[in-house]
Amino acid sequence: xxxxxxxxxxxxxxxxxxxxxxxxxxxxxxxxxxxxxxxxxxxxxxxxxxxxxxxxxxxxxxxxxxxxxxxxxxxxxxxxxxxxxxxxxxxxxxxxxxxxxxxxxxxxxxxxxxxxxxxxxxxxxxxxxxxxxxxxxxxxxxxxxxxxxxxxxxxxxxxxxxxxxxxxxxxxxxxxxxxxxxxxxxxxxxxxxxxxxxxxxxxxxxxxxxxxxxxxxxxxxxxxxxxxxxxxxxxxxxxxxxxxxxxxxxxxxxxxxxxxxxxxxxxxxxxxxxxxxxxxxxxxxxxxxxxxxxxxxxxxxxxxxxxxxxxxxxxxxxxxxxxxxxxxxxxxxxxxxxxxxxxxxxxxxxxxxxxxxxxxxxxxxxxxxxxxxxxxxxxxxxxxxxxxxxxxxxxxxxxxxxxxxxxxxxxxxxxxxxxxxxxxxxxxxxxxxxxxxxxxxxxxxxxxxxxxxxxxxxxxxxxxxx
Numbered sequence: 001x002x003x004x005x006x007x008x009x010x011x012x013x014x015x016x017x018x019x020x021x022x023x024x025x026x027x028x029x030x031x032x033x034x035x036x037x038x039x040x041x042x043x044x045x046x047x048x049x050x051x052x053x054x055x056x057x058x059x060x061x062x063x064x065x066x067x068x069x070x071x072x073x074x075x076x077x078x079x080x081x082x083x084x085x086x087x088x089x090x091x092x093x094x095x096x097x098x099x100x101x102x103x104x105x106x107x108x109x110x111x112x113x114x115x116x117x118x119x120x121x122x123x124x125x126x127x128x129x130x131x132x133x134x135x136x137x138x139x140x141x142x143x144x145x146x147x148x149x150x151x152x153x154x155x156x157x158x159x160x161x162x163x164x165x166x167x168x169x170x171x172x173x174x175x176x177x178x179x180x181x182x183x184x185x186x187x188x189x190x191x192x193x194x195x196x197x198x199x200x201x202x203x204x205x206x207x208x209x210x211x212x213x214x215x216x217x218x219x220x221x222x223x224x225x226x227x228x229x230x231x232x233x234x235x236x237x238x239x240x241x242x243x244x245x246x247x248x249x250x251x252x253x254x255x256x257x258x259x260x261x262x263x264x265x266x267x268x269x270x271x272x273x274x275x276x277x278x279x280x281x282x283x284x285x286x287x288x289x290x291x292x293x294x295x296x297x298x299x300x301x302x303x304x305x306x307x308x309x310x311x312x313x314x315x316x317x318x319x320x321x322x323x324x325x326x327x328x329x330x331x332x333x334x335x336x337x338x339x340x341x342x343x344x345x346x347x348x349x350x351x352x353x354x355x356x357x358x359x360x361x362x363x364x365x366x367x368x369x370x371x372x373x374x375x376x377x378x379x380x381x382x383x384x385x386x387x388x389x390x391x392x393x394x395x396x397x398x399x400x401x402x403x404x405x406x407x408x409x410x411x412x413x414x415x416x417x418x419x420x421x422x423x424x425x426x427x428x429x430x431x432x433x434x435x436x437x438x439x440x441x442x443x444x445x446x447x448x449x450x451x452x453x454x455x456x457x458x459x460x461x462x463x464x465x466x
Contacts, residue, residue: 017455020146022447026125028060028138029442030118032098033127039099043168050076050164053098061141063148068160073180076164077173082144084157084462091157091186092461093416094454095174095193095408096137097166100129101436110438124441132435133194135442135450136423137162143454156462159188163408169367174408181415188416190381192457193409195421198396200428204301205276209396211389214403214421215267217410218310219338219371221347222364224331225249225355231328242330243319249355250314250332256354260298260308261341262291264402267377268307269294271399306404310342312351337404340371372410372419374402381418388457392424392449424453 035053039045054076058065069081076098084091103115111126113119118127125135140160159181163173181188195214203210227245230238262269266287269276273284280297283290298304305311312334319330336347344363351361376382377400386398409419425431425446434440 017146017448017452020142020448020451020455022444022451025138025142025447025451026120026444028056028142029125029130029135030120030127031056031060032134032138033118033125033129034116036116037099037129037164038102039165039167040102041168043165043172045099045165047075050098054078057141061145064141064145067148068144073176074164074172077177078160078162078164079177079181080144080160080162082154082158082160084154086155087157089156090189091159092458093159093161093188093191093412094140094457095161095163095191096133096140097163097170097173097194097408098134098137099164099167099173100132100134101167103128107438112439115440120444123444125444126439126441128440130440130442131423131425131427131431132440133166133423135425135446136194139424139450140454142451143458146451146455147458152459152463154458154462156189158458158462159186161408166406166408169406170408170411171366175411178408178411186415188412188418189461190379190385190418190420191409191412191416192385193407193419193421194423195403195405195407195409196401197423198393198426199432200426202303202427202429202432203272204298204304205278205280206272206397207277208275209393209426210272211386211393211396211398211422212268212401213386213389213398214407214409215375215377215400215419216340216372217403217406217421218340219342219344219369220406221336221338221344221368223312223334223336223348223351224362224364225334225351226329226331226360226362227358228329228360230326232326234324234326237326241326243327245359246317246319246330246332249359250317250334252354253312253314253334253351256350257312258310258342258347258350260291260295261339262287262294262308264340265307267400268402272397275397303404306337307402308339310336310339310347311404312336312347337406338371340374340402343370344368369410371402372413375413375419376417379418382420384460385418385420385422385457388453388460389422389424391456392453393426424450 037049071079113126115128165173196212198211227242229242269284269287316333320327
């Protein structure tokens with residue numbers, strides 16, 4: 001299908017968003033937070049919570065459900081199609097996911113408000129999934145509903161993909177939807193999903209807000225290390241029990257990180273070089289040449305260190321059932337995020353070389369995948385997305401980056417050249433700390449501009465200026 005030339009990209013229609021009532025976003029987000037759409041690590045979930053959320057979405061967005069084609073995949077994955085008038089134009093895809101991670105048992109009282117209340121306090125909408133990523137979902141649907149209320153006509157089709165199992169890999173939701181669209185011959189002009197935002201006080205040596213737009217994401221591995229040895233009574237312990245072997249292996253991995261790959265950060269560093277202070281600022285404009293110094297500087301900061309290398313972190317350790325019995329088996333689960341340039345095979349080889357031959361290493365192939373390819377920052381799609389970001393966040397520096405986490409967007413990479421990851425919310429270290437943890441929130445002040453972002457994005461990409 002035809003791609004738009006730069007001269008055909010329509011300007012942002014700012015007039016479309018002047019009279020939006022942000023309380024609608026707040027109320028919609030509160031209601032979907034109250035639907036506890038938790039997906040467990042084994043992929044199980046309470047279907048009634050997703051059914052209730054579906055009812056909420058129909059009630060909150062009547063025009064969306066009246067005018068858009070709606071298809072359901074594996075009962076809860078949703079594909080909405082707002083058909084444009086010109087079939088020869090490739091569609092755009094807007095994505096979010098409905099599912100959330102659990103709240104850790106025993107931490108409920110640590111929340112400012114109950115985690116599934118959606119209550120507003122201190123200018124924030126609190127709740128599990130507020131930022132990851134029901135806020136994004138609501139911003140998209142509020143924007144479409146708003147435009148339908150004003151009888152906005154679009155020429156380019158807009159597809160909305162709402163997965164329901166992103167937190168466990170997206171295999172039954174977004175992956176299935178993406179494969180169906182690919183089989184139908186759909187070739188998205190560009191895709192927008194979670195995986196970036198406007199960050200404040202997060203990037204080393206940068207004081208200005210930075211709009212991070214993901215052009216790729218790291219790969220993913222779940223690795224289990226297992227040690228086997230003699231059991232017995234704790235009063236006569238052998239050397240190197242399984243627990244000791246596992247503890248030693250985990251410590252070795254922590255002390256033996258994989259090598260940094262500053263080249264993956266190069267587009268980001270060049271975009272930020274004029275705003276970085278100190279040593280990093282002086283060298284960021286030529287990252288490959290200054291790699292030996294930059295890698296040492298970035299190693300001192302958790303985020304920047306994660307952006308420059310494959311990370312390996314133990315998340316679950318187990319072994320033993322009784323305090324005076326030495327276990328015969330012990331294990332550690334290691335979560336790995338693979339930077340482009342490394343692979344599942346190279347990471348597995350590194351782990352083997354570090355922990356030695358005696359431990360059993362198992363890679364869960366069902367939930368492991370390679371790093372994604374980098375989307376273009378020279379395309380018309382990139383210019384549209386970043387142009388709208390600049391109109392909403394005029395004080396932010398726009399920078400590409402490789403997302404250290406995972407998103408459903410990767411399933412579209414094989415048949416769309418422009419897969420971008422950005423949610424139109426401003427976040428600081430406190431907001432980021434709440435994701436998958438305690439006191440997750442979205443700022444009420446972001447409601448207006450989050451919806452405005454998608455209204456302007458759809459307008460710029462899919463409508464004709466008057």
